Structure formats: structure tokens, C-alpha cells
Amino acid sequence: AQTVTQSQPEMSVQEAETVTLSCTYDTSESDYYLFWYKQPPSRQMILVIRQEAYKQQNATENRFSVNFQKAAKSFSLKISDSQLGDAAMYFCAYLTQGGSEKLVFGKGMKLTVNP
Amino acid sequence: DTGVSQNPRHKITKRGQNVTFRCDPISEHNRLYWYRQTLGQGPEFLTYFQNEAQLEKSRLLSDRFSAERPKGSFSTLEIQRTEQGDSAMYLCASSLSPVDRMTYEQYFGPGTRLTVT
Numbered sequence: 001a002q003t004v005t006q007s008q009p010e011m012s013v014q015e016a017e018t019v020t021l022s023c024t025y026d027t028s029e030s031d032y033y034l035f036w037y038k039q040p041p042s043r044q045m046i047l048v049i050r051q052e053a054y055k056q057q058n059a060t061e062n063r064f065s066v067n068f069q070k071a072a073k074s075f076s077l078k079i080s081d082s083q084l085g086d087a088a089m090y091f092c093a094y095l096t097q098g099g100s101e102k103l104v105f106g107k108g109m110k111l112t113v114n115p
Numbered sequence: 116d117t118g119v120s121q122n123p124r125h126k127i128t129k130r131g132q133n134v135t136f137r138c139d140p141i142s143e144h145n146r147l148y149w150y151r152q153t154l155g156q157g158p159e160f161l162t163y164f165q166n167e168a169q170l171e172k173s174r175l176l177s178d179r180f181s182a183e184r185p186k187g188s189f190s191t192l193e194i195q196r197t198e199q200g201d202s203a204m205y206l207c208a209s210s211l212s213p214v215d216r217m218t219y220e221q222y223f224g225p226g227t228r229l230t231v232t
Contacts, residue, residue, distance in 0.1 A: 004157075031216075033218055037223075043225070044118075044119075044223045044224060044225045044226065045158075045206070045223040046223070047220050047221075050220070091157050091158075093157075095218065097213065097216070097218055098213070099171075100160075100163050100170065100171045101146075101210075101213060101218055102148065102160040102163060102171070103148075103150070103158070103160065103208075103221060104160070105157030105158050105159070106157050107155065107156055107157050108155075108156070108157050
């Protein structure tokens with residue numbers, strides 16, 4: 001079974017600075033996706049960024065970028081120029097292509113942004 | 116707003132009572148997923164539908180749980196004889212079915228928070 005590990009339960013960052021959230025996963029599959037989801041307090045979960053395993057190029061979405069190390073099974077999220085609105089729970093998630101395509105989530109990490 | 120909606124948003128019930136939650140997916144999405152999120156944990160998969168067919172159920176889904184998606188539109192999740200351990204946030208998500216190598220995003224609803232006293 002696939003597992004996702006987020007070893008840091010909480011982090012904080014100063015506004016306008018950069019922070020990196022770490023995630024490792026375990027799988028024997030070859031075709032899969034990795035995601036970072038954001039869950040603000042009392043609001044629904046939204047997708048931040050996704051990475052297809054077959055793509056070597058790291059995904060970027062504006063201030064958000066990933067460092068995907070397939071051999072090491074590592075998938076970290078870098079948030080640049082942190083904003084107060086970035087404060088939330090962040091979940092790393094794995095999806096096996098084909099079949100149910102259910103998401104397997106890590107335990108999450110609470111990010112605090114200090115003004 | 117054409118996102119995923121869930122009702123009720125909060126439910127408090129006494130142990131032993133039955134509860135039912137509803138999820139309305141994005142209208143063109145044929146896949147619908149249910150997840151459960153307990154405090155301090157990430158969401159865990161419960162079950163999913165493709166159109167009206169329930170195609171997979173997690174071992175977390177005991178026989179007290181039943182889900183339906185009549186006519187492939189909204190879905191309901193019923194818990195019979197609730198227990199305190201059922202207290203959690205129940206999340207619904209919808210997406211399009213994958214095509215070729217393309218996997219589509221799952222869009223999440225706001226969740227139903229269940230408290231069993």
C-alpha cells in the first residue's frame with residue numbers, strides 16, 4: 001500500500017520570506033501523481049500544485065514550486081514571498097493512475113505566516 | 116457557485132442514532148468520492164462512485180455505513196447506530212473520469228462535521 005509521510009507537524013514563516021514543506025512517499029507503482037492541497041481554517045481543501053511522476057520537470061504555479069526527487073521518493077513544496085493568506089494546513093497527497101484514483105494523504109502540516 | 120456542496124455542515128447526534136449526509140458534486144463530474152478526516156489526520160478514502168455505480172469501498176467503511184448515488188447525481192452517506200468513534204469531518208470530492216494518461220483534479224466540498232455524543 002502507498003504511504004505518504006509529512007514529518008513536520010507545524011512550521012512558521014515571516015511574511016515575504018520563503019518556506020519549504022517536506023513530504024516523502026512510498027510506492028512500488030510507476031504511474032502516479034503527487035499533489036499539495038491547502039486547507040484554510042474552516043474552509044474547503046483546494047489544490048495548490050500537482051506533479052506527474054513521468055515528468056522530470058518540477059511543477060510551478062506562481063509562488064509555489066515543487067522539488068520532485070523520484071528516486072528518493074521526495075516531494076517538497078516551496079512557497080516564495082509568503083503571504084498572510086498562505087496560512088493553512090497543507091497536505092501532501094499521492095494518487096495511482098488508473099482504477100479508483102483515490103487520494104492517499106499525509107497527516108498534514110500547519111503553516112503559520114507571521115506579519 | 117457551481118462547486119461541490121455538502122449538507123448539513125455540522126451535525127451533532129447521540130450515540131446510537133442514524134445520520135445521513137448529502138453531497139452535490141459539480142454537475143458535469145461523473146466521479147464522486149467520500150473521505151473521512153479525523154482530528155490531526157489527513158483525509159482517508161472511504162468509497163467512490165463512477166456515475167451511479169459504487170466501484171470501491173475502503174475497509175474503513177464498516178457495515179454501519181452505506182453510500183448511494185442514485186441517477187449518478189448527488190450522493191448520500193448514511194451511518195447507522197453511530198458511535199463516538201464516528202466523530203469526524205466527512206468530505207466529498209468530485210472529478211471527471213481519467214482519459215488516456217490524463218487525471219483530473221478532485222474538487223472538494225466544505226465537509227460535514229459530525230459529533231457523536
